[in-house]
Amino acid sequence: MNTILINGTTDFFQRNFGNAPEKIILSPGRINIIGEHIDYNDGFVLPAAIDKIICFAFEKNNTKTSKIIAIDLDEYFEINLDDEITFDEKVWTNYLRGVLQQLKLKGFQFDGFNCVFRSNIPVGSGLSSSAALECGFLFGINEIFNLNIKPVDIALMGQKAEHWVGINCGIMDQFSSVMGKENKVIKIDCRTLEFEYHEANFSDYSILLLDSNVKHSLFTSAYNTRREECEEGLSIIKKKYPEISSFRDCNITHLQNVKDKMTENIFKRSHYVIQEIARVGKACYALDKGNIPLLGELLFETHKGLSQEYEVSCDEIDFLVDAVKKEKSVIGARMMGGGFGGCSINLVEKGAEDDLIEKIAKQYHSEFGIELKSYKVKISKGTTEFKN
Template sequence: MNAILIQKTTDFFEKTFGSKPERVVLSPGRINIIGEHIDYNDGYVLPAAIDKIICFAFEKSNSNTSKIIAIDLDDSFEIEMNSSMELTDNVWTNYIRGVIHQLKLKGFEFEGVNCVFSSNIPTGSGLSSSAALECGFLFGMNELFDLNIKPVDIALMGQSAEHWVGINCGIMDQFSSVMGKEDKVIKIDCRTLEYTYHDANFTDYSLILFDSNVKHSLMTSAYNERRQQCEEGIATIKKNFPKITSFRDCTENQVISLKDKMSKDVFKRSLFAVKEIKRVALACEALDNGDIPALGKLMFETHEGLSKDYEVSCAELDMIVDTLKKEEAVVGARLMGGGFGGCTINLIKKGEEERIKSQLAGLYFDTFGIELKIYDVKISNGTSLYTA
């Protein structure tokens, strides 16, 4: 599948610019196995890069002008690299402008490029196509102009570019897109950016994403509200337990002891954060022991917490997880990402995938009148140069 995408991108480049690209870059989307909504709560996350990618073809333009073409959108724009970067109404171009802005802020010297890109990352499904776009473009600039930017700094600059666009994301998306390794998940400490790799030995299981194909409009306002509620929760905890600096230092019992000092919602959000931070550590243990059913159990628990305590699920996602929970062949399922729509991430025993896909898609359509989208994914390498 990726070979076809690479061919399509390089052919388009040659046809458009009359030359072979100097660099071809592959930048992946990501999944998160567990550790949801705790990247901004000083927690740990457990993401991985996947085999759904954006393919970029680059050459120097030998001028100060860049021409960037998004093949899938049938759209392009030109930009003077020494002009000041401003946001536009054409959203996809802002991620590129944000990257150029970061390079200029940091004092790097570079010129214009010709660049085309194409993707097989499903947009709007929570697989972080924007992080792949930022990090892939940055990686290409780094390679073309010998900027010597370290991989971790590519991730951080990608995050800053997304902040510039106006999305206050944590570091997980860009970090996993750049730093991913085949058959490994990355445990990232969101406070220190320390990270460790853990084997994702899913030999007997398939990783399948079921895309609910819904996006409820609550997403942005609810996300900001959850962040505020968590800040309020940790402030109450610190006031009563001065030695505690964040949710990661806190026990469930300490949160429970403060139930009367928090609003109902703040209490539920705080309890979820503490439990989810603990689940990431337990998930790493399960992976290290090759105990995939134990990991799956934790995934089900995370969904329950996201649905009941963090309240970021929706009827469609709950129906998918509740249905799968009854299947012996499904060892784990949960909503992945911000919530209110998007995908569930599911671990399914090999040999049972097609039956479960077919049954669930039928039941989902009968219940909601919506087509279920299904993506098979494998854990793959982070952003890299493609060499034929």
């Protein structure tokens, strides 16, 4: 499937610019096994790059103007790199403008270029298409102009670009898009950016994503609100326990001892975060020991916390998780991504995926009148240059 995408992107570039591109860059989406809404709380997360990608084609054009074409949208924009970078009504362009802004702020010198890109990452499904867009774009500029930006810094600049757009995201999405390895999950320490790889051997189970095909408009405002609620919860804990610097230093006893100082919502958000940080460690243990049923139980626990305590799920995703919970072929499932739509991630017995998809799709359509999408994904490598 990616071969078709790569060939199509290359052919499009050649038709539009008259020659073959200098560089082809592949930048993946990501899944997160566990550790949701934890990256901005200085916790640990367990993401992996997947075999859904954005393919970029680049060339220098020896001017000061860059032309970038989004093949899937049939849209483009041109930008003079000497001009001030500002927001545009074409939302997708702002992620790329944010990258250019980061490069300018850090003093990198480069000239104009031509770029086209095409994707098979489902947009709005919680697979971080925006991080793949930022990091692949930056990776490509880094390659064609030999800017010598380190991979970790590409991830950090991608994150800053997203902040510039207005989503105050943590580091997980960009980091996993850049640093992913085939058949490995990455345990990332979101406070220090130290990381380690764990084998992603799911044994007799495969990863299946069920896409609710909805994206509620609550996402951006609620995401930023949850960050503020967590900051408030942590500040209350710190007043009683000055030695605590983040939720990862907390346990449930700390939280219970300041419960009377918190609103119900602040308590629930804080409780979820402390529990979820602990679950990441348990998930690594489960993978290292090959105990995939334990991993599945942890996924179900996380979903309950996201739905009832962190309150970032929605009726459609709750339905999908509850439905698969009744199936013997499924040992774990949860909402994945920022919330209010997108995908659930499911651990399903190998060979049972198609029957499960058919059954759940019927139930889902009957309940909501929405077509269910599904994606079988494999854990893949991070952002890289494609070479024939």
